[in-house]
Amino acid sequence: METLMSIGIVFNIQHFSVHDGHGIRTVVFLKGCPLRCKWCANPESQKAYPEMGWTKKECIGCGGCIKELKVLACCFEQERLIWNADVLKLPDFADDICPSGALHVIGKCMSADEVLAEVEKDQKFYENSEGGLTLSGGEPMMQDAFAGELLAKAKSRHMRTSMETCGFAPTDTAVRLCRHLDELIMDIKLLDPDRHKKWTGADNGMILRNIHAIREAYPDLPILVRTPVIPGVNDNEDELINIARLAKKLNAGYEILKYHRLGVSKYESLNREYPMGSIELSAERFEQLKRIVEQVRKTY
Ligand code: SF4
Ligand code: SF4
Structure with a gap:
């Protein structure tokens, strides 16, 4: 049923x-x-759950994600954004913090x-x-x-x-x-x-x-x-x-x-x-x- x-x-x-x-x-x-x-x-x-994605060519390097998404432990390493992909629950505002759309929620x-x-x-x-x-x-x-x-x-x-x-x-x-x-x-x-x-x-x-x-x-x-x-x-x-x-x-x-x-x-x-x-x-x-x-x- x-x-x-x-x-x-x-x-x-x-x-x-x-x-x-x-x-x-x-x-x-x-x-x-x-x-x-x-x-x-x-x-x-x-x-099976929403996750973060990041598109390098769209990133303007403002640092907003590092400041706001502490739960994901975001940081830049060798010009790539790295984060903890095992965090199951993204903050509600995760999709709104990136001004360029480089960082986005998938799902x-x-x-x-x-x-x-x-x-x-x-x-x-x-x-x-x-x-x-x-x-x-x-x-x-x-x-x-x-x-x-x-x-x-x-x-x-x-x-x-x-x-x-x-x-x-x-x-x-x-x-x-x-x-x-x-x-x-x-x-x-x-x-x-x-x-x-x-x-x-x-x-x-x-x-x-x-x-x-x-x-x-x-x-x-x-x-x-x-x-x-x-x-x-x-x-x-x-x-x-x-x-x-x-x-x-x-x-x-x-x-x-x-x-x-x-x-x-x-x-x-x-x-x-x-x-x-x-x-x-x-x-x-x-x-x-x-x-x-x-x-x-x-x-x-
Ligand atoms: S979605 Fe990807 S992993 Fe799943 S069956 Fe298709 S090709 Fe394989
Ligand atoms: S918030 Fe977006 S544009 Fe700013 S550094 Fe992070 S990914 Fe790049």
Whole structure:
């Protein structure tokens, strides 16, 4: 039973996305993820609570943060702002003390109605494109009560709904949330359990159980399986062919996504090292893998 009027922690609402479901989407990013993928492009999504971020190029060096945010032990070291990221409760005024916006709070408490008021601003773009609301993260199923309320309310307002998930949640939660969806997008990054654990910090048994349980519960739900192709992790034919075959067996679509480094600066903003170093995936190699996967889709 979903609790009414739950509060969610939202770290972004992105308008006019065309990569996160059918048509033009408004993507609501919820904070918190049980995985720790080393290539994660949204590291600010991982912690389940609001946290501080700092953008060096916007800092004017006024020192306001050092003076006001004593609880975070802010200080400058080698021209970088350092603070104690383990403080769970930020002062209420934390978002207001920086005159340039360099220091900012990531994650805002919002009700489902507040989120939908923002999402509905794009309603006119949904009609022709068959777009709608996409719930993303982080892992949206970590805030399951809020996600359920938001999706149910969106459906009651005749909005099309999609959810992007890594699939890691109790199976009853995953199946329950999917009843509100017009489309599901699930990442499957690796099939080998040991390698999955090594690179994401989590077991993939639950993820694989969930995708089968969801398909069984909703035989007609459009499902798109996606694999981000990461050099040294899963950029090999066998791995991708096996995931493509699984998707086909589940009557799901399948696409691979090219590794990118757009999230690297976010690690700096969070005082964290980027775990993947300087790896790159060439466009040629990605296109080659894409052709192999497309061939599998046609022949198996
Ligand atoms: S308050 Fe903002 S602008 Fe001033 S030193 Fe801190 S981060 Fe930089
Ligand atoms: S599942 Fe997605 S949000 Fe979570 S750590 Fe991995 S890449 Fe980041």
